[in-house]
Amino acid sequence: MKHNKRYFHASLLQKGLLSLLLALWIQPAFAIELADNIQVHGFLTQGAFYTSDNNYNGDSDDDVSFDQTEIGLNAFWQVNDRVDFSVQGLYRKAGKVENGDVRLDYGMMNVNLFNDENNHFGLRLGRIKNPIGLYNETRDVAFTTPSILLPQSIYLERSRSLLVASDGGQLFSKHQLGDGWLSIKLNYGNTHNDNDEIRDQMFVSYAHGDLDSEDGSFVGQIKYNYQSDKYIFALSYADVTLEYDSSSRDLIPFADGTARFSPYIFSAQYNGEKLSLTTEYYYSENEFKDFGAYSPDLSPITTNWYVQGEYRLSHKWQAIMRYDESYLDKDDRSGKNYEAMGAPGHMGFTKDSMIGVRWDIRPDVMLRAEYHNINGTSWLPNADNPDRKETKRYWDLFSLQMSYRF
Amino acid sequence: MFKLLISLALLLWVNTSFAISLIVNDSVSFSPDSSKDIRNIFTLQQTHWENGNKIQVFVFPDDNDVHQQFSKSVTQMFPYQYRRIWDRVTFSGTGLAPTIVNSMEEMLEKVSQTKNSIGYIENIDKHQSIRVIILQGDENEAQ
Structure with missing residues (x-):
């Protein structure tokens, strides 16, 4: 996975995007209002990645x-x-995991069934973002996330497609x-079925069939915001079953089995004037x-x-530090099961220490940079790293990101 | 252009040297008991008035002095917290973020002309209090 090219290779689209960012710089705007009851918003984000080893979001290994x-x-x-109606395209x-398609991110009708000062009940129908943890509903909107890479322990890129909406x-x-609000959200519906990353993690790239959810999936969250987000506590739960449809191209003859994931996520946040934990x-x-x-x-846990x-x-500068740890199987912390399949044991875990800085150049333009010191490859994208034997256990990641929103 | 009807005054005392007035359209009946009642509206937790009409919220930009004072003194919030809440709503399609206005004139004009609306301004008479000032558009009156 070594690349000798040391130059920056940006696509035409990305160059166009950078030009657009520059153009918008000159003419700031915050929301387009067509009428009092219609609002249009948007965002543009461009990232750059360098890794000492392994690939993340494209060919980043010793390259940008x-x-x-x-x-x-x-x-x-x-x-x-x-x-009301809302829609987002x-x-x-994202590297070789997502090739740059335009998709309906959400599109829904929102009906308020009952309101008074203290209570609110409603129903949403359509494509709805899933309430998982603190960030999933706006995980692709840089301005709403704490760092360029979301903590992969909770917001794993591999299961993004499965759990995003x-x-x-x-x-x-x-x-x-x-002095707070208790909110409950219960989602039921079909997930996006683009689960090749999950399949390749389960079968270490020996399988080529489809791994899809045939039945509806459940995602729910109960959340308490005390004093308007000074303290936030949340419990999220999802229950998703995927069925494998084997392919004649499978290198090993797997049968049409099922994989079921039922995660609980506990979230807690404190927000002070200077400090958030x-x-x-x-x-x-x-x-x-x-x-x-x-x-x-x-049945690993x-x-x-x-x-x-x-x-x-x-109000323009922010610093962030995080320690993030994942074990795909808590009873196999060194990844012996992966070694048994001929893959590196470090596919089974990741410990990531990161430090970063964010500069809000203007309310609508933000630049941030971060450094990750990583031990393990459990959340490394398979599409960017097709031969897992080539991957390294210890690696560093630097990233820069610029984002504009209106 | 419009006239101010100061009909409710001295609803709530706060310890600040920078006085802010809440302003509401004349279609609105609102008498907050505490900063919590105001916060509920600006954090979009309470989205409808008592009569069931949807609330329209107007605010100044995040880095505006009056907005910062309003956030901290009136609602015991920090502007970044409002921004997070509004962005989360805006980019998940679950609600309408407050509309940003850029001047006191625009704020007064919008709130006086938009039914079910609420906003805030720097206190005109510099009294150290929060007031609710009801704004009434004067389209029925001769200029």
């Missing part, structure tokens, strides 16, 4: 990859006091409780069964967590 671009455009239409390029419905409610813990009971003789039934501190030096 610009293969992270996110462009979103959304509209919100308040039809009346009870009904997303262009996303549901096509179905959401029941939601909010209740004022003391965040921790999230992920506990998932997984079940892999009926994949045949070459893949014995397994995944335990991941991170702790993060953000410090606002001024």
Whole structure:
């Protein structure tokens, strides 16, 4: 996975995006208002990645990859006091995992069934973002995330496609409780079915069939915001079952088995004037069964967590530090099961220490940089690293990102 | 252009030398008991008035002095917290973020002309209090 080219290779689109960012710089705007009841917003994000070893978001190994671009455009239409519609289109390029398609990120009708000062009940229908942890619903919007790479312990890129949104419905409610609000969101629907990254992690690239969710999936969250986000506590839960449809191209004859993931995520955050402290813990009971003789039934428990501190030096400058740890199987912390499949044991875990800085140049333009010191490869994208034997256990990642929003 | 009807005054005392007035459109009946009631509206937790009408919120930009004073003194919040909440709503399609206005004139004009709206201004008479000032558009009156 070595590349001799030392020059920066940005695509035409990315050059165009940079020009657009420069053009927007000159003419700042915050939201386009077509009418009092319609708002249009959007964002553009461009990242750059350098890694000492392994590839992340493109060919970053001892090179610089610009293969992270996110462009979103959304509209919100308040039809009346009870009904509104919202839609967001997303262009996303992320290394070889996502090639830069435009997709409907969300599109829904929102119906308020009951409101008073202390209570709110509603229903959403359509494609709805899934409430998982603190960041999943806006995970692709740089301005709303704490760092360029979200903590992979909770917001694993591999399961992004699976968990980002549901096509179905959401029941939601909010209740004022003391000096805070208790909110509940229950999503049920079909997930996006682009799970090659999960398949390649399960079968170490020996499989080529489709891994899809046939039935609906459930995602729910209960959250308490005390004093308007001074303290946030949340418990999220998801239950997703994927069915494998084997392919004649499979290098090993796997049977049509099922994989079930049912993670719990506990989230807690404190927000002071200068300091924010965040921790999230992920506990998932997984079940892999009926994949045949070459893949014995397994029910590993995944335990991941991170702790993060953000410090606002001024209203333009912020620093961040985080320690992030993942074990795909808590009873196989060194990855012996991967070694048994001929893959490196470090596919089974990752410990990532990061430090970063964010500069809000203007309210609508942000630049940030971060450094990660990483031990393990459990969340390394398979598409960018097709031969896992070539990957290194210890690696460093530097990243720069610029984002504009209106 | 419009006239101010100062009909509710001295609703709430706060310890600040920078006085802020809440302003509401004349279609709105709102008498906050505490900063929590105001915070609920600007953090978009309470999205409808008591009569069931959807609330329209107007604010100044994040780095505006009046916005910073409003955030801290009136609602005990920091502007970055509002920004996070509004961005989360805006980019998940779950609500309408407050509309940003850039001057006191624009704020007064928007709130006086938009039904069910609320905003805030720097206190005109510099009294150390929060007031709710009801703004009434005067389209029915001769200039």
